[in-house]
Amino acid sequence: MNKKLALSIGIFFILLILFIAVIFISEYRNMNKLKMEYISILEMAYDYRKSRLKIWAINLILKFLFPLLFLTTGLSKRIGVFAEGNGRGPFLTGFLYVIIFFAIDLLFSLPISFYGEFILKHRYDLSNQSILRWLELVLKNFTLNILIFSLIIWFPYYLIYKHPNRWWLYLGLLSIPVIAFITFISPMYIDPIFNKYTSIKDEELGKEIQKLLQKANIEEAQIYKVDKSRDTKEMNAYMTGIFKSKRIVLWDTTIKKLEKDEILSVTAHEIGHYIKGHIWKSIILGGLFSIFLIYLIYRTSNWVLINSNGIFGFSRLYDIASLPLILLILNFYLFLANPIMNLISRHMEREADMIEIELTKNKEAAISTMLKLNESNLSIPRPSKIYEVWYYTHPTTEDRIKFFEDYQYSNR
Numbered sequence: 001m002n003k004k005l006a007l008s009i010g011i012f013f014i015l016l017i018l019f020i021a022v023i024f025i026s027e028y029r030n031m032n033k034l035k036m037e038y039i040s041i042l043e044m045a046y047d048y049r050k051s052r053l054k055i056w057a058i059n060l061i062l063k064f065l066f067p068l069l070f071l072t073t074g075l076s077k078r079i080g081v082f083a084e085g086n087g088r089g090p091f092l093t094g095f096l097y098v099i100i101f102f103a104i105d106l107l108f109s110l111p112i113s114f115y116g117e118f119i120l121k122h123r124y125d126l127s128n129q130s131i132l133r134w135l136e137l138v139l140k141n142f143t144l145n146i147l148i149f150s151l152i153i154w155f156p157y158y159l160i161y162k163h164p165n166r167w168w169l170y171l172g173l174l175s176i177p178v179i180a181f182i183t184f185i186s187p188m189y190i191d192p193i194f195n196k197y198t199s200i201k202d203e204e205l206g207k208e209i210q211k212l213l214q215k216a217n218i219e220e221a222q223i224y225k226v227d228k229s230r231d232t233k234e235m236n237a238y239m240t241g242i243f244k245s246k247r248i249v250l251w252d253t254t255i256k257k258l259e260k261d262e263i264l265s266v267t268a269h270e271i272g273h274y275i276k277g278h279i280w281k282s283i284i285l286g287g288l289f290s291i292f293l294i295y296l297i298y299r300t301s302n303w304v305l306i307n308s309n310g311i312f313g314f315s316r317l318y319d320i321a322s323l324p325l326i327l328l329i330l331n332f333y334l335f336l337a338n339p340i341m342n343l344i345s346r347h348m349e350r351e352a353d354m355i356e357i358e359l360t361k362n363k364e365a366a367i368s369t370m371l372k373l374n375e376s377n378l379s380i381p382r383p384s385k386i387y388e389v390w391y392y393t394h395p396t397t398e399d400r401i402k403f404f405e406d407y408q409y410s411n412r
Contacts (some may be wrong), residue, residue: 007308026384055116067324080321094153160353161318168298172291187241222247234377239270262364272355345393366404
């Protein structure tokens with residue numbers, strides 16, 4: 001590794017630590033302000049926030065440190081040599097490498113994941129999960145990731161080998177139909193692996209929601225309830241799918257804890273995403289972003305390899321041992337792109353909020369829903385500005401309530 005690459009890596013980690021420090025300082029200052037502005041917020045919410053920040057910081061560092069250690073220790077190359085064996089083809093080589101890589105990644109991340117998603121959530125009374133249920137979800141997620149990546153990893157590497165200067169373009173263009181396909185099949189075949197989905201179309205609540213769907217001219221969308229109460233005490237809802245898989249999903253905790261008008265407000269918000277075409281916009285924008293992102297990976301990975309002086313044990317990107325390098329660079333650019341992606345997401349959420357109260361004509365229900373969601377999930381009304389810009393996919397609770405309070409209904 002030459003001095004230029006070593007210096008670049010060192011500067012990045014110094015800047016990363018400084019970024020984390022800035023987040024912590026700004027978040028703690030923000031929480032002190034909130035304590036004076038919102039005397040009703042439980043101290044437990046602040047304690048939970050502080051604990052989540054510590055886990056966030058550890059995960060952020062590990063996101064870059066783990067693949068870097070894989071590369072610099074030569075572990076990736078040794079796994080690659082084992083996977084290649086005596087003349088194994090690209091499919092079997094990729095299959096074996098991915099299994100070993102993800103298994104090590106699971107063991108590496110399991111302690112912090114167990115603490116953050118099981119111990120901490122139980123400590124603050126946010127979880128209903130048993131240890132067996134937590135392990136079930138971890139193993140299902142692990143198996144699904146291995147199955148998908150191990151079966152397809154050979155194809156990107158085949159493109160890199162055959163088209164060393166154009167693979168990024170071909171792979172980027174393919175990402176648009178791939179994203180659309182995954183969006184289509186996920187609600188019907190992937191999501192039910194983890195939870196049970198039940199149609200509520202014929203129930204009394206379902207009929208009320210159907211009226212909203214008819215009002216919005218998207219009555220073909222299905223309405224489902226998911227049994228999230230076996231995992232959490234928090235509330236949520238979401239829209240997903242395209243074409244025949246189009247659906248609105250309400251967590252059963254949301255249905256249990258909210259009044260009917262509040263549930264309709266939540267549903268109207270999700271309907272707003274369909275009316276505004278946010279899924280299709282996300283697919284197209286995601287595809288275009290993927291082309292640019294993969295191009296940056298192509299350029300940066302070649303620069304890293306040239307300046308690595310063979311320290312990683314390989315000099316060509318089509319070597320399967322380069323997977324941690326690609327993931328490292330991918331994580332780097334996704335981290336930098338967070339503010340832009342989340343700005344777009346917050347804009348879409350604001351549009352959905354507008355449709356929500358236009359459909360229901362019920363500001364009070366929208367506001368009370370926000371307050372209950374905030375309290376039930378142990379959230380705070382707003383984060384610090386830098387955290388909001390970098391990580392918030394939705395407008396803050398404070399901003400959304402103010403938007404609902406100030407909104408003037410249209411005359412339509």
